[in-house]
Amino acid sequence: MTLIKNVGKTDRNIRLGAGGVLVFLGIVTNTVLFSIIGLVVLATGAIGTCPAYMALKMDTTKNDKA
Structure with a gap:
């Protein structure tokens, strides 16, 4: 099973900081x-x-620049 990346860079950084x-x-x-x-x-x-x-069909990777 492959997990689809749906957490963008900014979202990821916020999650890592808030989680810490x-x-x-x-x-x-x-x-x-x-x-x-x-x-x-x-x-x-x-x-x-x-x-x-x-579940909510959200994806924050769309805002990331390649």
Whole structure:
């Protein structure tokens, strides 16, 4: 199964930053929920594929310049 890239460069950078902040916040506040959400956001940013975008038929790679 090949995952279709649907997360563009800007979206990816935002996800990586926000995911890192959420994981850090989860560690500092000892909140598992923040850490889990942060890891999911980090994973979608790192992989470049978002299942929610697939369900909504969204694609942010269209705005990327080749």
